[in-house]
Amino acid sequence: MSGQAAFALRGRNPDVLTCIANLSNDEVFTPPEFANRMLDTLAEAWAESRGGANLWADPNVRFLDPCTKSGVFLREITHRLVEGLKDDIPDLQARVNHILTRQVFGIGITRLTAMLARRSVYCSKHANGPHSICKAFSSEDGNIWFERVEHTWGETKCVYCDAPRAILERGEELENYAYAFIHTDDIRACMKEIFGGDMQFDVIIGNPPYQMKGGAGGSSDSSIYHLFVEQAMRLEPRYLCMVIPSRWMAGGRGMDEFRRTMLSSRKLIKLVDYPVSKEVFPNVAVEGGICFFLWSQFHNGPCDVTVVRGQEETTSSRQLDEFDVFVRDPRAVGILRKVLKAGEQSITDILTADTPFGIATNFDGFHDKRKAGDVALHYVRNGRRGIGFVPRNMIAKNTHLIDKWKVLAPEAHGGGHKMPSSVLGKPWLSPPPSVATQSFLAFWLENEDEAQSLESYYRTKFFRFLVSLRKLTQHALRSTYSWVPVQTWNRLWADEALYKKYGLTQEEIDYIEAVIRPMEANGGGDDA
Template sequence: MADSLFNEIYNPDVLSCLANLSNDEVFTPPEVANAMLDMLPQELFSNPDTTFLDPACKSGVFLREIAKRLISGLEVQIPDLQKRIDHIFHKQLFGIAITELTSLLSRRSVYCSKYPNTEYSVSRFPDVEGNIRYKRIKHTWQDGKCIYCGASQKEYDRDSLLESHAYQFIHSGDKERVFDMKFDVIISNPPYQLNDGGNGKSAKPIYQHFVNRAKLLKPKYITMIIPSRWFSGGKGLDDFRKEMLSDRRIEKLVDYENFKDVFPGVDLAGGACYFLWKRDYNGMCEVTNFDKSKPLTSNRYLDENEIFIRQNLAVKIVKKIQKQNKYYLNKKVSSRKPFGIPTNYPPKENGIPCWFIQRIGKKYADKKDIIDNNQLLNKWKLLVPKAPIAGQTDFTKPVGFYYDGNIRLAAPGECCTESWIVAGAFDTREETLNFKSYLFTKVVRFLLLQTVVSQDVTKKNFCFVPDLRKYNITFTDEYLIDLWGISKDEWNYIDSRICNIGGDDNG
């Protein structure tokens, strides 16, 4: 009875189970791999000459699912099953593993044997690798960084028994190509980041190197699943964001704000996306995003705004408000470290009153350490935390940015560390409080949300929030709805995305 129950009712895909195991290497669930394959022209799987490459094999799921489609699609052209399998595995499917362990796992998934030169392989090869290669290589150091991936020499120039994370696909020049051939399709879920040797758990993105390298090979199609943080740029991603948003060859983009909707059990702020890049395409992009698991699709240019707006429903609202305004708060909000004082600055016994992280509160800074190039010190200031939504990674849920408990009203003569940014500086306390009421409206916080793909908020995230220039009244959502002609349906959508304000007023 137990055997029958297990075989007939509970028969999980081992790669689905594996996809839930670890945050270190994010394995792709088979259903996600198939959703990516569905974007490709399906006639590719009926062509015995189509070639596929996964340059970052982990579980082998992409090659395995492609093999299934080819075995079905080539049945008429190659009727003999064994000949068909041999042709597919020897002539059409290729992979580069990211570690020795994943090379064994991938071969086991694809060839049914981690050593394809044995009798247990569904298709025999003359060597132990088959067409899923792995070679341990070294970083190429220059001035303490790898010239290919930017890895820190301090972190990764290590013992040969430890993993170097020098991924072969992005550490090889044209003369060192793993496979001396052209590929029609490059498909992958590349590694996402490397420790960069900074404070704490500081890491730098690496997935952009896989995308850029794939483009250099000029395949007909590229589809990869990567974190969505590139939408707004940031550490190591500014040039990549600019190039991707302006690339008219990206035919489709599917975006999930909640990373767990794609990779159950894995949590990463900003969500994930996968795309279809088509070499011979030049046009608008079909953007699909998921709202409460329902796909919403529209066709648009990805670079129509400086920062990509994820939600299709939000695009109309942002455009409506943009048409009515000329000035925006990204020009008013301060840069990080507004007074030149770092987060780890030790409080002084006396000096200039200074706001530190929330648990420390207001202490003192030495006057000689303060930089006031923008003449903010002698103004009334609204201080907002640079990480107002720390701990929240799922932006599909109602999001709260600013409330009375996490902002500070700084009087003239007071400064702050880089734990805060100055959202606005004014001559009077009344203006500052009016500006605070504006920032606390759901409409404004909704406009801010459209630029957020991580827990940090900087001045660039205010690029869709109008600067009204005069703050001589207490602002409400009702006032802004009337001012900008926001419809009832638009308001209902805004209201569903932003939580109510809570906390105690310290102003």
């Protein structure tokens, strides 16, 4: 990381922005060190595309953080510009006035964060106050804007962000989380109205809110970070750089189109992925990890992908759209190619979707003793598995599978952060007649021997490795198993036979063995 010149207009030791607590797991403050890594990446790309030009020495470049919280990006950009523009604008006060009125812009996500950002950037909560380092503003907001915006309600949700009306249609004394940047159909007109003129931003950078509470219905949250990315792209900046959860790469409700666009656009210059989010945000756990990307409307080619695990960084130049999801580790790509080349049927053809028998996880209408006409119900309560009984005639979904042998796969397990990882919870052999709650997906087979064969396959490192390539969070839905091929169900499977069948090299075998934990049939490995 490049060294930072001292900012003559402020002194901070320690940096207060390394000390403040996050507002929530959805609105995470970016550590200054991480923000500077992103700015270094941006500056390197700028120089490479412009014959070594210094981004921070250009008085005409315009920056926007459309979701500013602590103001760290704007502060560090200002810091760099103050040093870089010394020769072009020698007078310090004139230089600061120019930078803060002409080059650095932000939109607060709440009233509180807007004030915090102004304090970070202007050294005053009022841009035109006596303590402000800028002496050219006439308004209190300066170029860090916030005004309350209302949701546009449909019947139950906001049409822009899926905010639940029942939760967030409330009085002005409470924050409603209607973020201005994504609550408009005409973002250019919105920027003109906010900042008072036609605005063309060269660089858009930030760390958007990740989720909308209750946006997916009930207690579930919906992702909204992609809405900020898509809106920023509509402004056509030269560069776009944002911190977002890594789960977009292979999953996430409503992420299919966003993922397809990101992977196929060929506009990503750099993607830096942290599978363990605490390496970026020490006090916040973001399921599936965290990444930042650098996008350019002028780029058309491969992307440099860096995966960071502790002190280990691996970088490779990749075409991102070889598969429908992004495979994080390039070492896995060769293995996957060999498996897919065989052209075999996917195991998803004998796997149910979510809520296989229409029974929710929290269903408690079962009884402990079997009655005439009952079927066994496999469930999970407080992390423990159990079997109850329900009348056959209450099952309305997948009734043709009640009398099949089944191998039940836990729908949720872990988060993929540990290395080596078990990836999946232990399977559960389910003889007929039986069903299961939403806690499981169900593979179905014709008899007990076939079920035992599939169960042995499920426990192999090979099987769980292929699942891991599509599983970034704790949830393993049906699509997560798409790359696992069907085998013949006339034997008990072991990794050695599978490695040989697909022609894996010793190096590839060693890689799988290193990243996947054993799962023994006698109770070894992780519990579900």
